[in-house]
Amino acid sequence: MWDFSFGRxxxxxxxxxxxxxxxxxxxxxxxxxxxxxxxxxxTLGWGFGHLGSSVDAPASGALWGSLIGFGxxxxxxxxxxxxxLYLVKAAHIAVLVEVxxxxxxxxxxxxxxxxxxxxxxxxAQSSVLFGVDQLIKGVLRxxxxxxxxxxxxxxxPAVQQLIRIAEGFVRMSLTYVDEIILAHLIRTxxxxxxxxxxxxxxxxxQNYMHFLKNAVWLSVIMWFLxxxxxxxxxxxxxxxVALLPSNSALWALGFSVVIAVALKKAIMEPIAIAALxxxxxxxxxxxxxxxxWVAKLDGVSKKFRQLGEKAAxxxxxxxxxxxxxxx
Numbered sequence: 132m133w134d135f136s137f138g139r140x141x142x143x144x145x146x147x148x149x150x151x152x153x154x155x156x157x158x159x160x161x162x163x164x165x166x167x168x169x170x171x172x173x174t175l176g177w178g179f180g181h182l183g184s185s186v187d188a189p190a191s192g193a194l195w196g197s198l199i200g201f202g203x204x205x206x207x208x209x210x211x212x213x214x215x216l217y218l219v220k221a222a223h224i225a226v227l228v229e230v231x232x233x234x235x236x237x238x239x240x241x242x243x244x245x246x247x248x249x250x251x252x253x254x255a256q257s258s259v260l261f262g263v264d265q266l267i268k269g270v271l272r273x274x275x276x277x278x279x280x281x282x283x284x285x286x287x288p289a290v291q292q293l294i295r296i297a298e299g300f301v302r303m304s305l306t307y308v309d310e311i312i313l314a315h316l317i318r319t320x321x322x323x324x325x326x327x328x329x330x331x332x333x334x335x336x337q338n339y340m341h342f343l344k345n346a347v348w349l350s351v352i353m354w355f356l357x358x359x360x361x362x363x364x365x366x367x368x369x370x371x372v373a374l375l376p377s378n379s380a381l382w383a384l385g386f387s388v389v390i391a392v393a394l395k396k397a398i399m400e401p402i403a404i405a406a407l408x409x410x411x412x413x414x415x416x417x418x419x420x421x422x423x424w425v426a427k428l429d430g431v432s433k434k435f436r437q438l439g440e441k442a443a444x445x446x447x448x449x450x451x452x453x454x455x456x457x458x
Contacts, residue, residue, distance in 0.1 A: 150223040150242065153223075165389050
């Protein structure tokens with residue numbers, strides 16, 4: 132069925148508990164910020180709505196206030212995403228790579244410092260990491276647009292709408308490919324993140340069908356568990372919404388979705404990454420980038436060509452030794 136060990140992935144993540152705590156603080160904190168901002172916005176809107184002459188003004192004001200609160204938090208988080216990526220996701224992946232290779236990592240809070248310094252030693256600054264990550268995402272979007280993923284799974288010429296839905300799910304299942312490429316950069320001790328990212332994408336492309344099978348299975352598991360979380364959270368969400376002026380069931384559903392997705396990103400996402408690391412590292416072992424795939428990606432993706440240009444002009448900064456590592 133699949134080629135990863137879910138038990139090993141869970142064991143890897145449990146060895147990085149400080150990061151799980153950090154992710155819970157970050158992602159649940161973000162979710163609660165949404166809940167509070169929507170609640171405050173809705174309450175203020177409801178209050179201002181009473182100043183209007185329309186009977187429906189309070190409800191309309193609560194709706195607009197909630198939407199404004201949601202929009203404001205989304206805007207702030209959009210600008211903070213670079214630092215969340217740098218301080219949480221990449222550092223955690225760095226420690227997961229160490230665990231995957233059976234190396235010793237610090238326990239406790241120092242594990243977070245270890246991961247952050249380890250990432251800095253490879254990327255010098257957060258803007259480099261963020262730039263590499265964005266180019267990887269751009270290349271993957273172009274790649275997914277040119278490959279008929281369903282040829283092997285759904286070779287049916289009719290039922291085009293069903294095929295489009297299935298293709299959308301397939302693409303969603305490949306959410307973590309950029310994290311896996313990042314893990315490849317860290318594991319190879321890259322001196323040139325742009326060039327190594329380029330090679331990692333080629334290696335993924337030439338093995339995409341094998342990776343896809345595992346990603347789809349994992350996506351099914353992750354979203355099933357997220358659905359269970361959502362159902363469990365519905366009762367407390369309805370209780371919370373009952374305290375608000377606008378106690379619409381839609382807000383309870385929205386709160387449940389936000390918290391369930393936050394828990395998915397905090398806890399289940401690292402397990403998915405650890406599982407797909409097993410597949411990717413094992414599959415590409417001993418392989419080199421295929422020139423045919425290099426040419427194909429060059430032809431379909433401007434971002435891929437940009438990776439090559441940045442790789443050619445990359446000047447590495449001074450080395451930074453992670454804590455616990457010999458200088």
